[in-house]
Amino acid sequence: MDNEVKRNIIIDHYHNPLNKGLLEDENYTKIRVNNESCIDNIVLMVKVEDGIIKDIRFDGEACAISTSATSIMIKMLLNKSVEEALIILNEYEKMINEQDYDESIIGEAIVYNEVYKQPNRKKCALLPWRGIKIIIEKE
Amino acid sequence: MKVRDDFPMLRKKIIYFDNGATTFKPHIVIDSVVDYYSNYSANAHRGDYDISLQVDDAFEAAREKVKKFINAKTTEEIIFTSGTTDSLNMIIKGYFKNHLNSGDEILITKSEHASLVLPWFLLGNQIGCVVKYIDLDQDLKVTIENVTKAITNKTKVIALSHITNVIGDIRPIKEISKLAHQRGILVMVDGAQSVPHIKVDVEDLGIDFLGFSGHKMLGPTGIGVLYGKLELLEKMKPQNVGGGMNDIFTSLKQIDYKPLPHRLEAGTPNIAGAIGLGAAIDYLEMVGMDNISKHDQELKRYAVTKLSKLDNIEIYNANTGGSIIAFNVKGVFSQDTAIYLNKHNICVRAGSHCAKMLSDNINVNSTCRLSFYLYNTKEEIDRLVELLKNKDILKESL
Incomplete structure (x- = not known):
């Protein structure tokens, strides 16, 4: 995928993120994640039913990478089982950390396959996934 | 200004606009630190041998430079700390904790740095003193009118940055001190952003307590200063006790503390840091x-x-x-x-x-x-x- 296409996808998700805005609903598990060294600050809420991720919503203030990564993560994980989500998460982390990964399951998140070139952006790309990991590992 | 050649960091091809966070160091500062570690690396206040005496001289000379730089009355009013955060915490926990009561009011603003706000919040939770806010005007400045408006008969302290770290406005500390002292209110100032940039004269400004950091004024990291008026520092409790600050202690658990400033500097101080800060002051004064x-x-x-x-x-x-x-x-x-x-x-x-x-x-x-x-x-x-x-x-x- 060429860089211009990747940037456009990121910006599109940044400007029109999926499922932004939180709900008052006790069936969701909520978590706040932020990066120590920067100002990204995101709250995620997740509804898991019978081992399936039924809904994810988020809110917060964060950079283009964090916000778009959250939106793309939500798109990828909706209606996946917790086990499937953990596999995707694992491959995504490998990609961001410049390790070998399975491209076939990374989907649209492939737009971040060169984030490692900007070390200060890696933590932004990982932020929402850090939050979701904490929630679904408890499931 | 013809200073750029003095800063090794400026040889890198970068433009550095984050001086509010920390500053680059001139050769004279770096050299003074290296000189200490290379040529007379001993502890302070152990003057039994030559290099230790040399350390004492250099360390206390740095204190003298700080005293002159901010126009304190005596070197006893200059306490070396690890930085502004340490200084402000010491002032609030070592002095105000023992001199304020439940219901007493502290005036700050909403543009203060966490290092000034949080120790006051904590003290409020502990002893019931109340943190209140002076309104900022439309340019986010502190005006005398708004300070006057915020003062009540319960106000005991006005605690402000001299220059704020986001907005950068210079607060009218002299006028605020005058107003405060007429009402028996003490003035505590965060000088982290002012001491590096403008002449700060504690006598002229009427400041009761001041904290600032060495690294934001061309000095090393890990060194800072707590200034307090002598009569206030005399009543300040050491937060740390240990070596270097006691005269004698006995098995009967009696402790006699050393006089100021050493009473408030337990443990081996940041000697290299203080010497480097002294060199930074020399440089700032030269420019x-x-x-x-x-x-x-x-x-x-x-x-x-x-x-x-x-x-x-x-x-x-x-x-x-x-x-x-x-x-x-x-x-x-x-x-x-x-x-x-x-x-x-x-x-x-x-x-x-x-x-x-x-x-x-x-x-x-x-x-x-x-x-x-x-x-x-x-x-x-x-x-x-x-x-x-x-x-x-x-x-x-x-």
Whole structure:
């Protein structure tokens, strides 16, 4: 995928993120994640039913990478089982950390396959996934 | 200013506009630290051998330099700390904790740094003193009228930054002190952003307590200063006890403390840091604090004038003096702007800058901050302005 296409996808998700805005609903598990060294600050809420991720919503203030990564993560994980989500998460982390990964399951998140070139952006790309990991590992 | 050759960091091909966070060091500072570690590396206050005596002389000479630099009355009023945060915590926990009562009021503003706000919040929770806010005017400045309005008969302390780290306005500390002292109120000042940039004369300003950091004024990290009026410091309780601060202690658990300033400096001090800070003061005085202030403020005016002409830039503090500019590129998150500029080797800070209550006033949670110092130039600002003219900053930050 060429860089211009990747940037456009990121910006599109940044400007029109999926499922932004939180709900008052006790069936969701909520978590706040932020990066120590920067100002990204995101709250995620997740509804898991019978081992399936039924809904994810988020809110917060964060950079283009964090916000778009959250939106793309939500798109990828909706209606996946917790086990499937953990596999995707694992491959995504490998990609961001410049390790070998399975491209076939990374989907649209492939737009971040060169984030490692900007070390200060890696933590932004990982932020929402850090939050979701904490929630679904408890499931 | 012809100072750039004195700073090894400036040989790197970067433009550094984050002096509010920390500053580069001139050779004279680096050399003084290396000299201590290379040629007379011994502990202080152990004067049984030559190099130790040499340490004592250098360490106390640094204290004398600080005393003169801020015009304290005696060196007993100068306590070395690890930095502003340490100084402010010591003042609040070591003095005010024992001199305030439940219901007493402390006045601060919503643009203060966390290192001033949080120890007061904590003390409020512990002893029931109450933190209240002085209103900021439309330019986010502190006016005497608003200070007067905020004072009640329960006000015991006014605690303010001399210059705030986001807005950069210089507070009228002298007038505030006068007003406060007429009412028996003490004035505690965070000098982290002022002592490096303007002449701070504690006597003239009537400051009761002051804290500042060495590394923001060309000195080493890990060294700072707590200044307090002698009669107040005499009543201050040491937060740390141990070596170097006691005269005698017995098996009957009696402790006699040393006199000031050593009573408040338990343990081996940051000797290299103090010596480096002394060298930084020598350097600042050689250049001249008035010249530095003039230079910093001229750079701010120059940058504001140029940036104001760009329609994609919003400046939050165009009308304040000082050397700090808080801005955003419209439609771009501050961190993305900072990362874009970093790609062009320009260092700026993005964030809330530890002044997290300020969003109540400016309606944005985060800004990009430019903070200038004596080695910055108009050419560097020109380069920044050129880069900010770009209409694709967001995309190019990715």
